[in-house]
Amino acid sequence: MELGLTSFADVRQDPKTGETIGHGERLRNVVDEIVKAEEVGLDAYGLGEHHRIDMAASAPAITLAAAAARTERIRLGSAVIVLSSADPVRTFQDFATLDLISKGRAELMVGRGSFIESFPLFGYSLDDYNELFVEKLELLLAIRDNEIVEWSGRFRAPIRGQGVYPRPFQDPLPIQVGVGGTPASVVRAATLGLPIVLAIIGGQPARFRALVDLYRQTLVENDYDPAEFPIAVHGHGYVADDDDQAAEEVYPSYAAMMSKIGRERGWPPMTREQYDWMRGPDGSLVLGDPETVAGKIMRWQEWLDIERFMLHNPAQLSHDRNLRSIELLGKEVSPLVRGS
Numbered sequence: 001m002e003l004g005l006t007s008f009a010d011v012r013q014d015p016k017t018g019e020t021i022g023h024g025e026r027l028r029n030v031v032d033e034i035v036k037a038e039e040v041g042l043d044a045y046g047l048g049e050h051h052r053i054d055m056a057a058s059a060p061a062i063t064l065a066a067a068a069a070r071t072e073r074i075r076l077g078s079a080v081i082v083l084s085s086a087d088p089v090r091t092f093q094d095f096a097t098l099d100l101i102s103k104g105r106a107e108l109m110v111g112r113g114s115f116i117e118s119f120p121l122f123g124y125s126l127d128d129y130n131e132l133f134v135e136k137l138e139l140l141l142a143i144r145d146n147e148i149v150e151w152s153g154r155f156r157a158p159i160r161g162q163g164v165y166p167r168p169f170q171d172p173l174p175i176q177v178g179v180g181g182t183p184a185s186v187v188r189a190a191t192l193g194l195p196i197v198l199a200i201i202g203g204q205p206a207r208f209r210a211l212v213d214l215y216r217q218t219l220v221e222n223d224y225d226p227a228e229f230p231i232a233v234h235g236h237g238y239v240a241d242d243d244d245q246a247a248e249e250v251y252p253s254y255a256a257m258m259s260k261i262g263r264e265r266g267w268p269p270m271t272r273e274q275y276d277w278m279r280g281p282d283g284s285l286v287l288g289d290p291e292t293v294a295g296k297i298m299r300w301q302e303w304l305d306i307e308r309f310m311l312h313n314p315a316q317l318s319h320d321r322n323l324r325s326i327e328l329l330g331k332e333v334s335p336l337v338r339g340s
Contacts (some may be wrong), residue, residue: 001301002308003334004044005037005326006079006234009057012253012316023056027063029319030056034067036323037230038074040330046079046109046234046310049086051117061094068102077107079197079234079310080178084132086119087156088140088165092173099168106168110137111178112185127216128155137177141192144172176232179264185210190229195233197310202284205235206303217260232308233300237286238315239293239328246288251275253316286311290328294336301337309337 011026032044045067047060057063064076076098081091091108099106112133119126135153142151143164152158177189179196181203189196198208198217216226236254240246251272259269279285286296286309297309311329313322 001297001306001337002043002232003297003329004042004046004075004308004310005033005329006046006048006310006312007033007057008048008050008055008314009063010017010055010257010314010316012318013219024185026056029322030063030224031067032071032319033322034064034072034074036326037330038071040327042074042326042330042333044075044077044308044310045284046077046107047079049113049118050115050123052115056338061098064106065098065101068105069097071102071105071305073105075105076102077174077176079312080111080113082113082115082118083110083136083140084129085122085124086110086136088136088143089159092140092143092164093166095171096168099170099173100166102169104169106170107174108174109176110140114180114199115253124155131155137192140175144175151161174216181208181211182296183211183214184213187218190215190224191222191251193219193222193224193229195229195232197234197308198306199234199301200284201236204282205233205300206282207234209303215315230307231305232310232313233304233306234310235284235286235300236314237293237296237311238313238317239269239288239290239311239325239333240321241289243288243292245292246292247276247279249317249321250287250315254314257311257314257316289300290332290336293329295336297333297337302315 007030009030011020026127027229041313047057047063049060051058060078068076082164095106095108132155139151148161148163149159151240176195176197177198179185180199219229238246238250249280255270277283279287286293
């Protein structure tokens with residue numbers, strides 16, 4: 001079982017002054033967190049693309065490249081690149097460059113995105129939400145598989161016999177698809193022979209087993225061996241020295257963040273009762289002391305047959321608390337999960 005972390009470089013308020021830290025400081029903190037993750041033996045770190053004032057990671061490859069210069073082993077990926085509103089040529093070039101700088105540690109995870117800010121920002125219509133992703137994924141894979149590209153589509157100018165450079169250190173560059181709860185997304189990834197990462201941010205994780213089974217069934221139907229496609233998950237969580245500490249440290253900012261997103265999407269505010277259920281045995285929050293977190297990860301492994309778990313801390317906690325959570329994940333949770 002591989003263990004790692006994901007982040008959106010969420011900004012936070014200083015608990016003493018009430019001031020929000022700057023984007024620059026938060027991005028430097030992310031680099032420090034990646035360094036710490038490698039120090040404590042974690043396998044991977046993913047940084048997600050967003051275009052909001054409360055999230056600093058609009059250009060993940062640049063931040064990951066800064067981390068690559070300070071690390072040697074940890075794998076560095078996107079979580080996710082919103083491919084529907086991105087240029088596949090530039091996306092490939094960015095992560096091929098990261099792959100070269102890191103000597104083969106880059107991973108490119110793409111998805112349709114759970115926020116919509118990038119669509120008007122880059123001149124795309126939400127009416128084309130699904131069609132954009134399908135076409136741009138086709139182009140991205142054409143670039144990955146061919147140094148000289150011949151391609152035409154609906155949403156951008158054709159490419160007529162041009163090379164796309166640089167080529168990555170790894171051949172091929174690893175490309176994954178981030179999937180929420182949509183069966184069609186799982187089928188598309190399996191049909192194309194692409195690994196998936198399940199984003200589990202609510203509900204009962206055990207229910208995602210149906211998507212795992214659908215993915216593997218579709219792989220077989222398309223002549224792929226499911227054993228060659230390990231499944232990863234991304235789940236919200238946090239590790240502290242005891243369960244009560246974890247619950248109390250995370251709840252204020254997590255509930256505020258989820259309620260804010262809820263207002264944008266027409267959901268009701270998060271209640272403490274909902275939060276406590278989510279951090280219980282069957283819920284989606286992987287939160288608590290090392291024993292509690294390890295136990296929950298192992299239940300997810302049993303339910304979903306996963307080979308990588310990525311812990312995402314969505315709460316706007318201090319840098320010191322984030323570093324402590326990373327240390328506990330690597331030094332105390334990891335040995336319990338891996339049996340060593």
